[in-house]
Amino acid sequence: MTICMSYLVSGRVQGVAFRAATRRQALALGVTGWARNLSDGRVEVLACGEAEQVEKLRGWLWNGPPLAHVTDVVCAPTEVSDIAGFEIK
Numbered sequence: 001m002t003i004c005m006s007y008l009v010s011g012r013v014q015g016v017a018f019r020a021a022t023r024r025q026a027l028a029l030g031v032t033g034w035a036r037n038l039s040d041g042r043v044e045v046l047a048c049g050e051a052e053q054v055e056k057l058r059g060w061l062w063n064g065p066p067l068a069h070v071t072d073v074v075c076a077p078t079e080v081s082d083i084a085g086f087e088i089k
Contacts, residue, residue: 004033004048006078009061011071013043019088021065022057026086029053036089048083 009018019035022045026033031049038044045061047054061073 001051002049002080003051003054004046004078004080005054005058006076007045007047007058007061008038008074009043009045009064009070009072010041010074012067012069013064014041016067017065018043018068021068022061023086023088025060026057029056031057032083032086034083034087034089046078046083048080 014037019037022035022043026035026047029049031047031053033046033048035043035045045057047057058073058075062070064070
């Protein structure tokens with residue numbers, strides 16, 4: 001079953017290659033979507049794919065790349081989007 005989830009990741013997540021690392025992790029899991037920096041310092045991630053793979057990405061978001069320090073991940077289901085690949089915005 002394909003699902004889409006929106007994540008807002010807080011903490012030290014900008015300037016630490018968080019979006020690029022998220023893209024690599026998503027592609028390895030077969031998850032499509034995008035990641036973008038927000039003006040308030042958070043990173044927003046849209047993840048679409050098989051529920052189990054999207055959940056694995058959510059777990060990874062709590063750690064992120066080595067230089068990141070994640071303090072919160074807020075998630076919400078969103079409408080399923082037909083997105084190819086995983087973009088950094």
